[in-house]
Amino acid sequence: MPALRLRFVALLVFLASLLSGCGYNQIQINDEAVTAAWSEVLNQYQRRADLIPNLVAVVQGYAAHEKEVLTKVTEARASVAGIKATPELVNDPAAFAKFQQAQGELGSALARLLVVAENYPQLKADAGFRDLQAQVEGTENRITVARNRYIKAVQDFNVGVRTFPNNLTAMLFGYKAKANFTVENEKAIATPPIIRFDAPATQK
Numbered sequence: 001m002p003a004l005r006l007r008f009v010a011l012l013v014f015l016a017s018l019l020s021g022c023g024y025n026q027i028q029i030n031d032e033a034v035t036a037a038w039s040e041v042l043n044q045y046q047r048r049a050d051l052i053p054n055l056v057a058v059v060q061g062y063a064a065h066e067k068e069v070l071t072k073v074t075e076a077r078a079s080v081a082g083i084k085a086t087p088e089l090v091n092d093p094a095a096f097a098k099f100q101q102a103q104g105e106l107g108s109a110l111a112r113l114l115v116v117a118e119n120y121p122q123l124k125a126d127a128g129f130r131d132l133q134a135q136v137e138g139t140e141n142r143i144t145v146a147r148n149r150y151i152k153a154v155q156d157f158n159v160g161v162r163t164f165p166n167n168l169t170a171m172l173f174g175y176k177a178k179a180n181f182t183v184e185n186e187k188a189i190a191t192p193p194i195i196r197f198d199a200p201a202t203q204k
Contacts (some may be wrong), residue, residue: 022165022166022168022169023160023165023166023169023170024169024173026160026166027157027160027161027166027169027170027173027175030153030156030157030160031157031175033153033156033157034090034150034153034154034157034178035087036153037146037149037150037152037153037154038087038089038090038150038153039087040146040149040150041143041146041147041150042085043146044139044142044143044146045080045085045103045143047139047142048106048110048136048139048140048143049077049080049081049106051132051135051136051139052073052074052077052110053077054128054132055110055113055129055132055133055136056070056073056074056113058123058126058128058129058132059113059116059117059123059129062120062122062123062126062129063116063119063120063123066116069109069112069113069116070113072109072112072113073106073109073110073112073113075109076102076105076106076108076109076110077106079102079105079106080102080103080106083095083098083099083102085099089179090154090178090179091176091178091179092179093179096179097179100181100182107140110136114133114136117129117133147181150180150181151180151181154178154179154180155180157177157178158177158178158180161175161176161177162177
């Protein structure tokens with residue numbers, strides 16, 4: 001019986017050394033890094049989505065007739081909310097592309113909504129609006145940082161599962177390359193939308 005147990009332990013040690021040498025552990029490390037980076041991306045996108053209802057309400061108070069712009073950003077937010085952003089999304093290129101498109105449309109609609117404020121001096125001077133505008137600007141910056149970290153984490157993971165001998169381990173355990181952010185203009189990733197307004201003139 002002791003001899004059998006020793007053989008079993010030796011087999012486990014041997015298997016562990018094989019897994020370590022073929023990149024299994026590194027694949028796990030890279031996979032966890034992607035998961036963590038993706039969670040941060042979702043957190044920042046959710047923060048942006050949470051700001052929109054209040055922002056729409058403030059703008060509507062001064063520019064109710066800007067119905068088309070207000071409707072577009074509300075619809076874009078609803079479209080994003082309708083997509084179930086689970087950790088598995090990064091393993092489905094088609095679903096990931098749909099998610100990215102919806103977020104892009106929301107970003108564009110939000111930028112147009114903020115530009116509307118240029119035509120309404122009283123809105124620009126509203127303390128509530130200016131606070132929301134600052135929060136949106138900060139969130140856009142954090143989204144850019146989170147996206148860049150995710151892009152790097154996915155790049156490391158994808159290189160790991162495509163290069164020898166890790167690719168053999170990846171095939172054995174069913175690991176595939178993960179979806180990543182893509183844009184027509186790569187500079188857009190590192191350049192958040194400019195939505196800062198000039199300070200309102202001092203009332204005399």
